[in-house]
Amino acid sequence: MINTITQLVISALFTMSLVGCANAPTATNPIADGTRADLALLETTDLHTNVMSYDYFRLAEDKTVGFERVATLITDARKQFVNTLLFDNGDTIQGTALSDYQAQVNPLACDQVLAMYKVMNELKYDAGGIGNHEFNYGLSFLSQVTGNRFNVNLAPAEKGIPAQPCAGPNFPLVLANVLSVKDRQPLFKPYVILDRTIKATGADGKPVNAPIKVGVIAFTPPKILDWDKRWLNGVVYTDGVRELAEKYVPEMRAKGADLVVAISHGGLDAGPYTPSMENANWHLATVPGVDAMLIGHSHQLFPNAASTMPQFNLPGVDKVKGFVNGTPTVMANFWGKSLGVIQMSLVAKDGKWSVDKSKTIVEARSIQNADKTFVAPLPAVAASIKAEHEATIAYVKTPIGRSNFPMTSYFVDVGDTSAIQIVNEAQANYVARYVKANLPQYSTLPVLSTASPFKTGFAGGADFTDISAGDMAINNAADLYLFPNTLYAVKVTGAGLKDWLEAAARRFRQIDPTMTTEQSLTSTAPGYTFDMITSRDFSYEIDVTQGNGNRVKNLMHKGAPVSPTAEFIVATNNYRASGGGNFPGLDGTKTIIASPDSNRDVLIEFIKATKTLTRKEHGSDRSWRFTKVTTAGPITFKSAVDKLPLAAAAGINNVSLFKADDGSGKGLSVYQVNLSK
Amino acid sequence: MRALSVLSKVHSQWMLMVSTFVWASTTFAAPLVSPSPAEIDRLRMYADAGRDNTALDALLVAARTDNADAQRAAGEALLNRADQTRAAEGIMWLERAAAQNDTRAMIMLGKAWLFGLPASGRKADANKARAWFERAQPGSNSHAAYYLGIMEKGGYGKPADPVAAAVHFRFAARQNMPEAMYLLGNAYASGEGVDTDPREAMRWYLRAASLEHPQATQELAQAFARGDTLLPQSDFQAEQMRRAVEHALRHPRAAP
Numbered sequence: 001m002i003n004t005i006t007q008l009v010i011s012a013l014f015t016m017s018l019v020g021c022a023n024a025p026t027a028t029n030p031i032a033d034g035t036r037a038d039l040a041l042l043e044t045t046d047l048h049t050n051v052m053s054y055d056y057f058r059l060a061e062d063k064t065v066g067f068e069r070v071a072t073l074i075t076d077a078r079k080q081f082v083n084t085l086l087f088d089n090g091d092t093i094q095g096t097a098l099s100d101y102q103a104q105v106n107p108l109a110c111d112q113v114l115a116m117y118k119v120m121n122e123l124k125y126d127a128g129g130i131g132n133h134e135f136n137y138g139l140s141f142l143s144q145v146t147g148n149r150f151n152v153n154l155a156p157a158e159k160g161i162p163a164q165p166c167a168g169p170n171f172p173l174v175l176a177n178v179l180s181v182k183d184r185q186p187l188f189k190p191y192v193i194l195d196r197t198i199k200a201t202g203a204d205g206k207p208v209n210a211p212i213k214v215g216v217i218a219f220t221p222p223k224i225l226d227w228d229k230r231w232l233n234g235v236v237y238t239d240g241v242r243e244l245a246e247k248y249v250p251e252m253r254a255k256g257a258d259l260v261v262a263i264s265h266g267g268l269d270a271g272p273y274t275p276s277m278e279n280a281n282w283h284l285a286t287v288p289g290v291d292a293m294l295i296g297h298s299h300q301l302f303p304n305a306a307s308t309m310p311q312f313n314l315p316g317v318d319k320v321k322g323f324v325n326g327t328p329t330v331m332a333n334f335w336g337k338s339l340g341v342i343q344m345s346l347v348a349k350d351g352k353w354s355v356d357k358s359k360t361i362v363e364a365r366s367i368q369n370a371d372k373t374f375v376a377p378l379p380a381v382a383a384s385i386k387a388e389h390e391a392t393i394a395y396v397k398t399p400i401g402r403s404n405f406p407m408t409s410y411f412v413d414v415g416d417t418s419a420i421q422i423v424n425e426a427q428a429n430y431v432a433r434y435v436k437a438n439l440p441q442y443s444t445l446p447v448l449s450t451a452s453p454f455k456t457g458f459a460g461g462a463d464f465t466d467i468s469a470g471d472m473a474i475n476n477a478a479d480l481y482l483f484p485n486t487l488y489a490v491k492v493t494g495a496g497l498k499d500w501l502e503a504a505a506r507r508f509r510q511i512d513p514t515m516t517t518e519q520s521l522t523s524t525a526p527g528y529t530f531d532m533i534t535s536r537d538f539s540y541e542i543d544v545t546q547g548n549g550n551r552v553k554n555l556m557h558k559g560a561p562v563s564p565t566a567e568f569i570v571a572t573n574n575y576r577a578s579g580g581g582n583f584p585g586l587d588g589t590k591t592i593i594a595s596p597d598s599n600r601d602v603l604i605e606f607i608k609a610t611k612t613l614t615r616k617e618h619g620s621d622r623s624w625r626f627t628k629v630t631t632a633g634p635i636t637f638k639s640a641v642d643k644l645p646l647a648a649a650a651g652i653n654n655v656s657l658f659k660a661d662d663g664s665g666k667g668l669s670v671y672q673v674n675l676s677k
Numbered sequence: 678m679r680a681l682s683v684l685s686k687v688h689s690q691w692m693l694m695v696s697t698f699v700w701a702s703t704t705f706a707a708p709l710v711s712p713s714p715a716e717i718d719r720l721r722m723y724a725d726a727g728r729d730n731t732a733l734d735a736l737l738v739a740a741r742t743d744n745a746d747a748q749r750a751a752g753e754a755l756l757n758r759a760d761q762t763r764a765a766e767g768i769m770w771l772e773r774a775a776a777q778n779d780t781r782a783m784i785m786l787g788k789a790w791l792f793g794l795p796a797s798g799r800k801a802d803a804n805k806a807r808a809w810f811e812r813a814q815p816g817s818n819s820h821a822a823y824y825l826g827i828m829e830k831g832g833y834g835k836p837a838d839p840v841a842a843a844v845h846f847r848f849a850a851r852q853n854m855p856e857a858m859y860l861l862g863n864a865y866a867s868g869e870g871v872d873t874d875p876r877e878a879m880r881w882y883l884r885a886a887s888l889e890h891p892q893a894t895q896e897l898a899q900a901f902a903r904g905d906t907l908l909p910q911s912d913f914q915a916e917q918m919r920r921a922v923e924h925a926l927r928h929p930r931a932a933p
Contacts, residue, residue: 132928181728225726227928237727275719278930286761298889299924309887310853424846459910483895484923526899551865574926580892582863587827588856589791598926 034203043340045296056097090131129218129263215257220465240275322362426606456527461640461667805835839870
């Protein structure tokens with residue numbers, strides 16, 4: 001404690017000594033009074049490593065995004081404006097398969113520059129901030145790729161801080177409000193003062209070159225501590241945006257900054273200020289001496305006269321002209337869709353630049369032209385990262401495992417679990433390991449998993465999961481797990497588990513066995529609500545002759561009936577655990593694991609570890625069966641045309657073709673299921 | 678002198694408070710300063726994530742002066758230390774703040790009883806949770822309304838009352854809470870406590886999704902995929918919504 005206090009005293013004295021400097025004359029070359037200059041601040045934000053206009057999962061061009069196109073806007077702006085400074089707001093190094101490839105699949109060597117920073121170097125950025133997503137891959141990675149050596153005690157799962165600074169961007173990255181628990185110092189430089197020479201016009205109307213100092217400070221949302229808890233818990237902490245601005249802005253001014261630009265990765269919130277608030281920029285704008293704000297994080301456009309976003313319809317916010325409490329502010333959308341531009345008119349007085357605020361113009365320029373076409377890419381960008389781009393495509397296509405059976409959802413409503421079981425196995429495996437390592441209090445509870453089919457033919461015969469036997473690639477995992485959900489686990493009782501399965505069984509209509517006419521097996525409940533267990537340890541029946549809530553019967557665990565008071569841990573996703581599909585009791589109160597890992601990534605890792613998937617081991621367990629009943633008429637369901645052989649291969653022997661063409665013109669047949677078998 | 682920033686002001690306050698604290702333990706002298714709510718929040722950030730015991734001590738000094746903000750902040754920081762003794766101390770400070778009508782402390786206590794608090798060895802107790810949420814004035818407090826809605830919907834501690842749940846969710850939803858908007862949407866989709874109205878459900882999902890609520894955004898993705906009376910079928914929009922879900926899940930809002 002003594003040491004801490006000593007440090008505090010020292011830091012207080014340090015602050016005072018700098019304040020002392022403020023009164024001394026500054027050493028910059030005096031600029032003649034009346035000299036004028038125009039300066040445009042350019043902003044990119046939330047690029048998320050969308051370097052190319054390309055979708056790595058569809059393996060196809062996507063012109064609506066891409067740094068290679070916003071780079072054209074940057075080049076154009078530099079032609080238009082005589083003086084420009086280019087800044088990035090953050091959320092830059094994470095977000096596509098390219099970033100995953102360089103962070104996790106084939107980790108970047110120390111002497112290599114991250115593809116995203118490489119192209120930003122090409123475009124000659126002046127400075128950048130740090131977003132929350134920069135922390136997603138951990139502090140050792142962030143330390144490496146930014147060319148830093150963070151002084152932190154890393155979380156156990158981290159690799160380590162590089163022994164020497166590694167290659168990074170050749171422009172400064174700053175961040176004021178994240179500090180190391182180890183030394184109580186900011187992780188990055190809190191601010192930088194850029195020394196630049198700009199083209200100006202003297203009071204006599206003649207062109208002159210003049211010096212300018214631009215202070216750049218940056219902030220990230222304090223909530224990173226929750227979002228990347230596994231890397232940051234106990235390692236770093238955050239400090240208040242407004243307090244730090246009130247400390248550092250005068251400090252930058254004292255060091256001669258003519259202008260101060262705040263790069264703040266966050267949006268606007270006019271609620272009472274707290275140091276821990278996520279979007280502090282409405283308050284930041286009121287700190288004296290902040291000349292412009294470049295904001296982000298919300299994936300929105302500002303200024304935007306048409307915006308209905310609550311954050312842009314607050315008192316003091318001019319969403320037409322782009323001012324927040326009088327401070328010019330821009331937010332340039334996301335994924336390289338837009339470039340933010342703040343044009344400022346500067347006038348020299350007493351040897352310093354000041355802003356003629358009446359002439360400030362704020363806009364966000366889109367890569368999409370008025371006629372809906374898109375600006376052309378800047379070829380240098382693609383050329384610069386050709387190898388990384390191609391390696392990423394190769395990675396996405398690389399087999400992660402091999403299966404000896406097709407994984408399909410054509411007959412999932414009648415018991416084919418070929419596209420479900422592997423998901424349940426991966427989820428249960430992850431949760432069981434997590435509980436063992438982190439939740440000893442639950443170590444005696446059985447772990448099971450539920451999953452549902454995402455595609456069940458709503459849009460026609462092509463709208464089913466269908467992965468051929470053979471090599472499986474990364475994008476097949478996206479077919480098996482369509483949604484980018486994150487893995488959650490809940491603790492439920494036996495009664496709760498039965499309620500859950502009852503809700504899932506709403507997928508089926510109530511069947512009247514005495515009816516002689518055709519009855520549809522499935523109801524309007526979508527396939528993705530049909531959660532099922534696929535485990536040898538569990539078995540249950542669904543009696544479709546009963547009404548909702550009374551259909552799940554003989555729920556057994558390891559051969560014994562499940563007691564209503566028994567407790568289970570069930571692996572699922574954030575959607576279901578937090579109320580998705582309105583399942584009884586799944587309202588967020590049962591969650592015991594809220595993993596930041598996506599179910600899809602968990603699945604990919606499981607397939608990689610398992611390598612070879614056989615139907616016997618990974619595609620034929622079905623915990624549920626229909627309660628046997630003889631019906632007077634046919635019970636039918638729709639699936640794609642000509643798929644009966646798949647049902648037979650999956651061991652589903654009670655289905656037959658009822659009508660080859662269902663008449664919808666969508667490539668569907670009507671099949672019949674014999675519920676007495 | 679303005680530049681002698683709030684940071685150093687807070688620092689010097691800590692020093693005063695800490696010295697007061699050491700001294701106070703023998704003399705019962707009253708602390709000399711009363712930090713503002715923002716300063717207390719900042720001390721909490723230092724004490725909690727920053728593991729800064731000096732800041733925690735400063736909070737405790739202020740808490741002993743019956744500063745409810747400091748009592749709540751100290752309680753929260755202590756609960757997060759994941760240590761049985763400290764967690765019990767944390768509960769005590771939350772109760773002291775609640776005794777001064779601090780509704781945020783009441784919500785924290787309600788949540789501690791609703792979810793249980795393994796760190797303090799406390800199991801969930803629905804009746805105690807309900808009592809705290811009711812004390813926190815659900816008629817004017819959206820968090821209290823939201824949690825009471827959950828308790829009424831789930832029938833925690835007493836039989837479920839979906840009509841009461843929907844009333845609570847509607848109040849919190851109108852206070853701009855996306856989690857409540859989502860559950861109100863679910864109520865309209867399923868006719869729980871309100872008349873079934875899929876369009877009204879979708880309207881609440883849209884509002885919640887505009888606040889980046891992941892589950893509501895997923896509803897929109899599913900609606901676009903199948904086509905809905907409000908959202909015409911569009912594979913492109915469905916994919917955009919899935920990407921929005923992915924992004925929202927990377928930085929979810931803190932639970933209410």
